[in-house]
Amino acid sequence: MAENTPVSTGLRGQSAGSTALCTVGKSGSGLTYRGYDIHDLAEHARFEEVAYLLLKGKLPTQAELDAYVSKLKGLRDLPQPVKTVLEQIPADAHPMDVMRTGASMLGNLETEESFEEQQDIADRLVAVLPSIICYWYRYTHDGVRIETQSDDDSVGGHFLHLLHGKPASERHERVMNVSLILYAEHEFNASTFSARVCASTLSDIHSCVTGAIGTLRGPLHGGANEAAMAMIENWQSPEEAEREILGMLARKERIMGFGHAIYRESDPRNAIIKRWSKRLAEDAGDTRLYPVSERCEEVMWREKKLFCNADFFHASAYHFMGIPTKLFTPIFVCSRVTGWCAHVFEQRAGNRIIRPNADYVGPEPQEWLPIERRS
Numbered sequence: 001m002a003e004n005t006p007v008s009t010g011l012r013g014q015s016a017g018s019t020a021l022c023t024v025g026k027s028g029s030g031l032t033y034r035g036y037d038i039h040d041l042a043e044h045a046r047f048e049e050v051a052y053l054l055l056k057g058k059l060p061t062q063a064e065l066d067a068y069v070s071k072l073k074g075l076r077d078l079p080q081p082v083k084t085v086l087e088q089i090p091a092d093a094h095p096m097d098v099m100r101t102g103a104s105m106l107g108n109l110e111t112e113e114s115f116e117e118q119q120d121i122a123d124r125l126v127a128v129l130p131s132i133i134c135y136w137y138r139y140t141h142d143g144v145r146i147e148t149q150s151d152d153d154s155v156g157g158h159f160l161h162l163l164h165g166k167p168a169s170e171r172h173e174r175v176m177n178v179s180l181i182l183y184a185e186h187e188f189n190a191s192t193f194s195a196r197v198c199a200s201t202l203s204d205i206h207s208c209v210t211g212a213i214g215t216l217r218g219p220l221h222g223g224a225n226e227a228a229m230a231m232i233e234n235w236q237s238p239e240e241a242e243r244e245i246l247g248m249l250a251r252k253e254r255i256m257g258f259g260h261a262i263y264r265e266s267d268p269r270n271a272i273i274k275r276w277s278k279r280l281a282e283d284a285g286d287t288r289l290y291p292v293s294e295r296c297e298e299v300m301w302r303e304k305k306l307f308c309n310a311d312f313f314h315a316s317a318y319h320f321m322g323i324p325t326k327l328f329t330p331i332f333v334c335s336r337v338t339g340w341c342a343h344v345f346e347q348r349a350g351n352r353i354i355r356p357n358a359d360y361v362g363p364e365p366q367e368w369l370p371i372e373r374r375s
């Protein structure tokens with residue numbers, strides 16, 4: 001009987017479809033959204049503009065952007081049944097499970113009845129996901145039922161305001177803006193692919209997003225930013241970081257926040273968030289976390305030619321803004337929901353159900369064995 005251990009190739013190097021939304025790892029910057037370079041977007045755009053670009057297909061005019069920002073601001077409030085559900089979730093739950101439940105509950109209340117509603121539902125999700133996580137966090141950790149309707153213009157400012165109970169500084173709002181832009185879209189990454197698989201069955205958009213949240217949760221994908229933080233916060237000095245990293249490599253452990261399935265030499269998002277992390281470290285008078293992070297980067301490149309991906313310096317940047325580690329990956333959701341929804345639209349527009357083949361490596365055909373003869 002020929003039976004092999006199934007080996008996963010992770011579909012690496014194979015095209016699984018086409019997209020007009022994003023290029024990853026192509027020559028030039030390596031990352032573009034609808035043809036716009038990530039460096040230009042992070043430098044000049046606001047996240048709401050990028051959301052518009054991804055979801056509506058072009059950069060907005062000033063009038064269109066103003067209308068979009070004001071639409072998003074009007075969609076931040078949570079229906080009472082969502083608040084009731086969030087209040088039942090324990091404080092020690094994983095915040096990504098909270099996001100998943102929040103998105104799913106919303107789908108019960110604001111069900112997508114027809115694909116003509118897809119744009120409005122995507123806008124609602126962009127507006128409401130920060131409210132979902134902050135409402136749960138503040139209720140379960142601080143014992144307060146917060147107002148989820150804020151007057152902040154930006155999604156990032158709204159998130160920080162709800163989390164800290166006061167408006168964010170200009171610098172912090174700017175960093176959140178950059179971070180949300182960097183995380184917004186990344187071609188056929190695992191969570192987006194999962195949203196597209198779900199969309200290909202002609203399912204509703206809340207199901208696509210809920211599935212994508214579950215996929216992003218894992219430490220090999222979005223969960224790496226909080227795993228990186230959990231690692232670096234233990235180290236008191238660059239020397240200790242170097243010793244520990246060398247030990248982990250010797251034990252063949254994975255170092256979270258390093259490496260990438262597509263990029264081979266660098267992740268273009270890293271240099272951008274690293275610069276912001278350095279500025280935040282200076283503002284905070286940090287002499288530990290940033291130097292520790294830099295040393296990890298040096299050692300990983302020297303020893304393994306592995307580079308920081310988007311997640312690694314996000315850890316210190318978020319930490320310097322007073323964001324609890326467990327909320328790092330939910331912020332990724334608040335951003336990537338734009339990319340997920342844009343991919344759902346694209347999948348629906350040219351749909352065929354996604355159903356690949358598998359190479360069978362199991363037993364040859366066998367004779368049926370009655371239960372009393374089995375050992």
Ligand SMILES: CC(=O)SCCNC(=O)CCNC(=O)[C@H](O)C(C)(C)COP(=O)(O)OP(=O)(O)OC[C@H]1O[C@@H](n2cnc3c(N)ncnc32)[C@H](O)[C@@H]1OP(=O)(O)O
Pocket residue numbers: 219220221222224253254255256257258259260261262306309310311
């Ligand atoms: C926003 C994002 O989602 S970015 C990704 C976030 N994820 C992480 O940071 C988790 C840590 N990184 C990883 O686990 C991987 O680099 C992934 C999952 C991102 C990519 O996985 P793959 O495409 O399978 O990696 P790849 O084929 O390049 O790996 C090659 C080798 O490098 C090793 N390697 C890759 N990343 C790491 C790492 N972070 N630490 C240690 N070794 C690593 C692999 O173990 C593999 O070694 P092997 O051939 O001896 O088994």
Ligand SMILES: O=C([O-])CC(=O)C(=O)O
Pocket residue numbers: 024183185186188189190221261262309310
């Ligand atoms: O593209 C990937 O595989 C993972 C990634 O960096 C992302 O989703 O931002």
